[in-house]
Amino acid sequence: MGTLTAQMSNTGQAWRLYVVLYGETAWPTFQWDRTGPVPTGAERRRALAALGYEVAPGAVWSWTEDSRDPDDDSTEVLLIAAVTVRGQDGGAA
Incomplete structure (x- = not known):
């Protein structure tokens, strides 16, 4: 069961959440098109x-x-948030 790191940052134009995949050129990314408020936990x-x-x-x-x-x-x-994540099946995706 592997884990990865997800990070969230604000570019000044939008909040962006991404999962860090070392050795990969494209990371899974989600973007909120707002600068505030900070996306809630939900x-x-x-x-x-x-x-x-x-x-x-x-x-x-x-x-x-x-x-x-x-x-x-x-x-x-710049504020950067991070959390340990795993694939929804319990392992790294």
């Missing part, structure tokens, strides 16, 4: 299900800050 769960994934048992979303220019602390802050 919205994220439905988006993951639409992609064929679910939050792994016991996993919780974590948030981290990033910026477009890490060397300039006056640039806009």
Whole structure:
């Protein structure tokens, strides 16, 4: 039973959720066409299900800050959320 990481970020124009597939050039992605509010837990769960994934048992979303220019602390802050997921059948899809 394998797990993967799903991440969610905002490009400034839309919230995007994607499942990280190392070694792949295309990742499963879902996009909300809004900048706010942040997609709810239920919205994220439905988006993951639409992609064929679910939050792994016991996993919780974590948030981290990033910026477009890490060397300039006056640039806009980017929030990135991450959670461990698995395929809906209980394994990595």
